[in-house]
Amino acid sequence: MTEQSLEIAVLSRAYADGSLTPEAVLDGVHARIGAMGLRPVWITLLDKADALARLGRARARKEAGEHLPLFGIPFAVKDNIDVAGVPTTAGCPDFAFVPDRSATVVERLEAAGAILIGKTNLDQFATGLVGTRSPYGICSSVFDPAYVSGGSSSGSGVAVGAGLVSFALGTDTAGSGRVPAAFNNVVGLKPTKGLVSTAGVLPACRTQDCVSIFAGSCGDAVAVLRAATGFDPSDPFSRRAPAGAVLPASLPPGFRFGVPTTEGLEFFGDTAAADLFAAAVARLEELGGTRVEFDYAPFVEAARLLYAGPWVAERLAAIRGFAETKPEAIHPVVREIILGAGRYSAVDAFEAQYKLAKLTRRAETWWERMDVMLLPTAGTTFTIEDMLADPIRLNSQLGHYTNFVNLMDLSAIAVPAGFRSTGLPFGVTLIGRSFEDGRLALLADRFHRAQAPSIGATGHAVAGPALEAASEAAPAGMVRLAVVGAHLSGLPLNHQLTGRGARLVGADRTAAGYRLFALPGTTPAKPGLLRDPGAPGGIEVEVWELDAAGFGGFVAEVPPPLAIGTLELAGGGRVQGFLCEAHATVGAQDITNHGGWKNWLAAR
Incomplete structure (x- = not known):
């Protein structure tokens, strides 16, 4: 258990009433990191003096009258996201470079007053859902060092789950912003593609990437999303969001939530996970939802395209020069995946796009019958030992419920959903159409709070206010x-x-x-x-x-x-x-x- 909750709402309230200072919070953060050790969570930790200097600049702006909604809030970023003057390694020391400018999303969060602590570990080149593919060490679940942390945003998920920062940025192409959330008992918000700028983010699959947010509560995740969101003309994949996309909104009474048929559910022998998912379905019904069973087949077929199709060639495109000149510098499993992309042709790429379009059209018939989808975030979890022995097959199983989401241009938020008798956490994901991020977050917050939730392994309960639906019209007067x-x-x-x-x-x-x-x-x-x-x-x-x-x-x-x-x-x-x-x-x-x-x- 950590001494001080780092939930954004808790810190902001304490700063306002004078019971806590940001300097004291930074002292506590660095003390916790020092006790836990640099590796494997962190690749680069900023000096405490640097963090205090950033805090000083934020305080000066606040005292000048600027509104800083994240003032004094400590955060971390995955090390494939640029921070000016700090190396970007993408989990590969030989690839490292020092950018002159921070990623747009980092600039926006610092403009909102957040204080950067450092850069976190990841599956190399953001390739994997496991957290075991990094020369900087293997991250494990904050609940059991024998089990994987999930990846590729492993360090970011662990940093929030261990109470080292209030929130952390990851990236999510295949589920990297969701699987670590499930394995570390935190919230993982995967925004609609293009809602948060990816300028200054090293691509994995450029057409499918998005920046994700790990936080202790849905309210915190939404607060970060609102600060990070905005059209960015420097990002060719940035999109102009419709009105209210990130504002919490209520689903209709008796909302319909889709659940795969019994034949479509797969837990890979994990009966405890199956029981916890059944309990999650019941909980959503208690919140007023109506269960609708749907055919998961088109979603599974789409999920397979991400790694067993030509989209893997985007991973090669992102680092082609480096991969071809220094293949020995790449983690063996990552190298096998990325260099294997050379077998796909332009014809393969177009045929896969046609197939995805057909699958998406098939999926639309189900979206007409449901307002939101409920899935396990991962059907099971694995020990680090098992993952190292069978890295490709077991990684694929972890992506069974995640890989299709970006390909089909959907929004998603992963939330904790209880614990197995072994003490390992389980999580579910709410999925919606594109730009339904705010609506998903409101429902996810109600689902999460129905469990008397705690944040990661910190021992702190979620204490911030519940999300409320944004009013559609001004009150009288x-x-x-x-x-x-x-x-x-x-x-x-x-x-x-x-x-x-x-x-x-x-x-x-x-x-x-x-x-x-x-x-x-x-x-x-x-x-x-x-x-x-x-x-x-x-x-x-x-x-x-x-x-x-x-x-x-x-x-x-x-x-x-x-x-x-x-x-x-x-x-x-x-x-x-x-x-x-x-x-x-x-x-x-x-x-x-x-x-x-x-x-x-x-x-x-």
Whole structure:
């Protein structure tokens, strides 16, 4: 058991009431890491002085009035994600390089006030679901050193499960953000592809990769996701999310959850896992769900394509020069997988895409009958000894319920679901369509809390507030206002909202048909939003809620050429919001392609 819970909600509350300081938390974090040892969880641990310097910079911004939702929260990143000035090894010492710039997701989290502790171990080149394929040591489950930790994000899963950090970033192509969550009794959120930028992340399969989040609770995972989400023009696979994608939303009463037929379930002889899954099904029914059995066959067929198909060639594409010139530097099992990709042709790649399209279409018929899918995260677990003796076959079994998710463009969140009599944890995954991340998280939080959950092996109960569904409409007497520029959280004029008691409802986007301009000569710098029916996709906004008196006072302070009008949001709703007189945009820089004011500021 660790002395201090690192749950984000717990730390933020303690910082606010003065009962705890971020410096004390960093002292505790480094003490725990020192007691546990650097290896095998960490590849690079930042000096404590470095962490304190990062904290100092965050505190200065906070004291200057910026809103930092993750202020003082310690986190870790998987070592295939770039951090400026820190080596990226991808679990291969000979491959290591030092990037000049951090990955976009790291920049965004640090901008939100989070404090980086270090970079974690992984299955080399993010190839594996086991945690046994690294020259930096083999991570094990925090509950039994004889059992695998899950991978490839092994160190990140263990770091949260052992109470070393509040949250950690992994990556997830085949299940790497979910299997370690199940084996270490934590939450693993796998966002919709493109929701979180992968710029600065070493690819495994570039078309299927996403950054994942390990946290102690669903609420913490959502808090991190909201800070990390946003369109990134520097990432060719980044996508503009529809309105409310990351806001918690309720499923309809009597929601339908899909469960494979008895013939479709596979636990590889693990009867304890089978019993725990049956209990999870019953728990979801107790929460108001209606079970719908479905044919798991098309999903299994799709899952097999990821490693037994040409997508494995993407792993070779990511490191081709290194793999061909220094094959001896690669872990033997990883080398066998990656260099084996050379047998696939362009014809194979197209044929596999056609097959996946057919399987996805077959799966759509089942999605018409269910609102969400419930699966074991992994049908069983294995000892490290067994995994080393049979690495390919047993790894494949761990991916039985995970490998299809990114191929079919789905969202997922893995949550703990009890313990075997041996003390080893079991987990389940809720899966939804793309951009249903917020809706999944709300249901996952209710499922998780129904068990009186603890965080990893820390002994600390989940103590933060339960997620609540975002309100669809403003309460009586309140006005919702969309801000697009200097009034956004953390920017110079945000105090004009918070000083009037305004409440942040959440991030959103305008509908198509708006252009954004950087207005010259404004202090502080401001954008102008202009209606244009021919404009492309929406512009990022924040929706705030304040009472009618506060709204009237706010409007009175809006200077020309800005004005308050009615904005249409991507989901079809309408709110009050900032618009600009057309004459002010003549000669102004059109920054619509950046998708939002903060994106443009970051790109300058």
